[in-house]
Each structure stands twice: as structure tokens, then as C-alpha cells.
Amino acid sequence: MVARRLPRALVAACVPLATRERILFEAAHLFAAQGFHATTTRQIAEAVGIRQPSLFHHFATKDAIVEALFDWDLGLALPRTRAVAALPEPAAVRLYRYLHDDLRHLEEAPYNLSGLYADEVIGRPEFAPWAERRDLLHRVVAGIVREGTAAGEFIEVDATLVSQAIAGILVRALTLHSGGRAPGRGLADEVARLVVRGLLADPAALEEVQGRAALLRLPGE
Amino acid sequence: MVARRLPRALVAACVPLATRERILFEAAHLFAAQGFHATTTRQIAEAVGIRQPSLFHHFATKDAIVEALFDWDLGLALPRTRAVAALPEPAAVRLYRYLHDDLRHLEEAPYNLSGLYADEVIGRPEFAPWAERRDLLHRVVAGIVREGTAAGEFIEVDATLVSQAIAGILVRALTLHSGGRAPGRGLADEVARLVVRGLLADPAALEEVQGRAALLRLPGE
DNA sequence: GCGGCAACCTATCGGCCGATAGGCTGGGTG
DNA sequence: CACCCAGCCTATCGGCCGATAGGTTGCCGC
Numbered sequence A, B: 001m002v003a004r005r006l007p008r009a010l011v012a013a014c015v016p017l018a019t020r021e022r023i024l025f026e027a028a029h030l031f032a033a034q035g036f037h038a039t040t041t042r043q044i045a046e047a048v049g050i051r052q053p054s055l056f057h058h059f060a061t062k063d064a065i066v067e068a069l070f071d072w073d074l075g076l077a078l079p080r081t082r083a084v085a086a087l088p089e090p091a092a093v094r095l096y097r098y099l100h101d102d103l104r105h106l107e108e109a110p111y112n113l114s115g116l117y118a119d120e121v122i123g124r125p126e127f128a129p130w131a132e133r134r135d136l137l138h139r140v141v142a143g144i145v146r147e148g149t150a151a152g153e154f155i156e157v158d159a160t161l162v163s164q165a166i167a168g169i170l171v172r173a174l175t176l177h178s179g180g181r182a183p184g185r186g187l188a189d190e191v192a193r194l195v196v197r198g199l200l201a202d203p204a205a206l207e208e209v210q211g212r213a214a215l216l217r218l219p220g221e
Numbered sequence C: 001g002c003g004g005c006a007a008c009c010t011a012t013c014g015g016c017c018g019a020t021a022g023g024c025t026g027g028g029t030g
Numbered sequence D: 001c002a003c004c005c006a007g008c009c010t011a012t013c014g015g016c017c018g019a020t021a022g023g024t025t026g027c028c029g030c
Helices: A009-014 A019-034 A041-048 A052-057 A062-085 A091-108 A125-150 A159-178 A187-199 A203-215 B009-014 B019-034 B041-048 B052-057 B062-085 B091-108 B125-150 B159-178 B187-199 B203-215
Strands: none
Touching: A019 A041, A019 A062, A041 A052, A062 A091, A062 A125, A091 A125, A091 A159, A091 A187, A091 A203, A125 A159, A159 A187, A159 B159, A159 B187, A187 A203, A187 B159, A187 B187, B019 B041, B019 B062, B041 B052, B062 B091, B062 B125, B091 B125, B091 B159, B091 B187, B091 B203, B125 B159, B159 B187, B187 B203
16 A cells, blocks of 8 residues: 555645645644644645654654644744833834734734644643743733823723733634635734724824834834 | 542532533533644543443534533524624624623633634534534625625725634634633723724714614514 | 333444554765 | 665554443432
């Protein structure tokens, strides 16, 4: 019995990525579609086009695949968010820029990461280090909101509630994006505008906020 | 070997609910905390205080527990949302009322339903009937948004994007609620205000919208 | 007081899961 | 050329899963 059917090897055939990268890609795809626990290593292997035990030459365990994906995502998002939060700019501008950048990051990611941030995955004790980093990111966002309220830029809100709502929106926005979406204005700007507009004490300032956010220069650039 | 340790029988001991109800309660709790597939029937049984096979006297399969929870939730939410959407009121008032009612419904639910609407559960073919009803609910909400934009009440937005964002917020708001939250203004009103304010062409109208939404009388009441 | 049945129990099944053991192979290097 | 080892394979393991079979108990109606 040799090489039964070629799986979804379309992409894989055109661009011969390293096997390790294809495992991450297919695994993230399956985790997003049917959840981490419902995805078997045999399904991942079949999608990649190898046998199930061959997976373990690239990742010691199934969990290690998740860890690699978390590293890729949070390793980029957390430092970038902290950099944005520390800029000497109005809170509205910083929040807009964070939202925009995070959404672009998720849009352009080679992996569909929306399956990782469910409680069934990131809530497990084994992944506590990444849960902490995610919580830290949420606190940074909540801090921006709190500063905005204190400065009178934003209305009075529960900053923690807002940061949770933002997290919920980001995960869901991905669903829409991966499901194909009319181009028009970018998803990132549309979502960022909606959220910041809902918070601004003076919504008329939205255009200026968006403009300033677009011009922001981050330290690392 | 008889009745080893009593599980979290605190609630169960104080209020001797029917076993079937306690199964739904504990199962929903576990699904929310660690996902459907990661939750075993043995865990549910232990939480309820019975042996694992005894579960199957109340539900034929593990899936049947999920179906009962979906029925309870969507069976209430969908008709109510349609009723609100059909009222001869401005779109902003109807959207506010929908958000408020849905959040109150989730807040007061005896079950934590946030684990059911992950793709790993509702995305399975077996649960397609409930996925259709959920999509229908989203379309009703998107319809309200679209009417609001057409009437000039709301700014120009992608109504589908907004309905997805709302879905994301609702699931996340539950996380916060079940994690304990300062009372103050109700969660339902706070979230509804944020969302509607972000959409209103004239945010100053928010107070009036909230007032009218509170006074709305639904057909079934 | 006795049949019946709902609710629970113990014991156990087949099946799938993640992971391991160990063999084959082919390109790269001394 | 001999060697090595990365990368894949087949075969298989122990363990846990959802579900079934069948016995025991105790309450309720007659």
C-alpha cells in the first residue's frame, strides 16, 4: 500500500514548503475548523501527505504543534502591542493602531489561528505560559482604554469589558475573512473604525484618529 | 466500592434539581471550560455525582446533551429576536433591545452556553440544524443593521461584519460574567450601549434609543 | 403485598487516540 | 567508496473513550 490518494496537495505541490511548515499550516486549518481535540494526528498527517508517525519527526507531541503556533502569533503580537501602547500619542490613536495591526497580522497569517484561543486549548494548564501572555496583551489594551477614559477622549466604560469584547471581535472577524469577503475597504480599518468610534467621546474625531494612526512610526521600523 | 467522594454537590445538595437538569448544568459548565471533545462523559457524571453509564438513562448519547442545550437556547432566542426585528420601531431601538435581551438571556441562563458555539461543536454535520438557526439569527440581526443604515440611523457598515462582531462579543461577554464582575450598571446595558453607539450616525441619540428600547412591548408579553 | 418500572449500579466491550520501536532509503560528506 | 543521518515508512502498543449488558434497589399504584 503506497501513497493512496494525494490529499489537498494543491498548494503543497505548487509551493514545496518544508514539511514542518506544511504541518503547521494544515494543523492550524483543522484546529480552526473542528477544534483541537477533535483533530487527530492522522488527519493532520493525511492533509500534509505523510503517514501519522512521521509527524513526530517534526514535533515531539501534538501539543508541540500548538506551542509553535502560539509562539509564532504571540511572539509577534505582544511586543508590537506593547510598543504601540508606549507611544506618546492619544489613546484613541494607539488603540486604533493596535486594532489595525492585529487584524492585518491575522489576515496575512499563513495559519488560521482562530482555533487556538478557545478555552479548550489555551485554557489547558500545559499552555499556561501563553495564556499569561494573552492576558498580558489584554491588560495592555485595557490600559489604553483606561487612559483614554481618564483623558476624556473615551466615554466612561468598563475597560476590562472592552478588552474582552475586542478579543471576541478579533476571533470572529477571522471567520469572516477566511470565508471570503468583498475587498472594498480593508477589514482591518473597518473593524478598527467601528470599535474606536463606539468609544470616542467625540466620534467626529474618528477621521483624524485614523489618519494619525496610519502615520505612526513604531520603534522597530 | 460505594460513593467515593461527593463531587461539587454543593449546589446540587442545596437545591435538589432533577438529575437530568443537573447533567445539563454540569455538562454546559465543562464544555465551556475545556471544550466539548475534551470533556468526557465520566467527568460529567462525576460532577453530577453519578456513575458514567447512568448518564445514558437520561440522554441516549453525549451529542444528545448538546442538542438539548441548543434547543433550550435557540428555541428561546430565535423567536424572540424575530419578534423584536419585526416591530415598527427604528432599527437602533430594535438592535438595542435585541442585544439587551440576548445578554440578559445568557446572563440568567442556568447553563454556561459559551462552549457550544465554537466551530468544533456547532460546525459538526450532526448539529447542522442548529447551525442553520444560528445563521438565521445572525441574518436577522444583519437585517436590522442594514435597515438602520438605509434609514440613515446608522453609519455605512458591512452588516454581515457587524453581526459577526456582535456574535463574538456575546460569547466573550459571558466569559467575563461567569468570572464574576462588579455589578454597577448591568452587563446587558453596558454592552448594548457600546455597540449601538458605535453604529449610530448621531451618538447623542443613544439615551433616547435606550429609553425606547426599555419600554418596548413584545407580542408574547 | 406485590408487580412494575425508573434510576442507579458494576463489568465490560470495540474502537480510536497519541505515541513508540525499529527498518528502509537516498542525498550529502569525508 | 563507505558512512551517516534526516525523513519517511510499517507495525504495534497501552490507555481512554463512548456506549452496552444486565443486575439491584426502592418507590408508587392498585
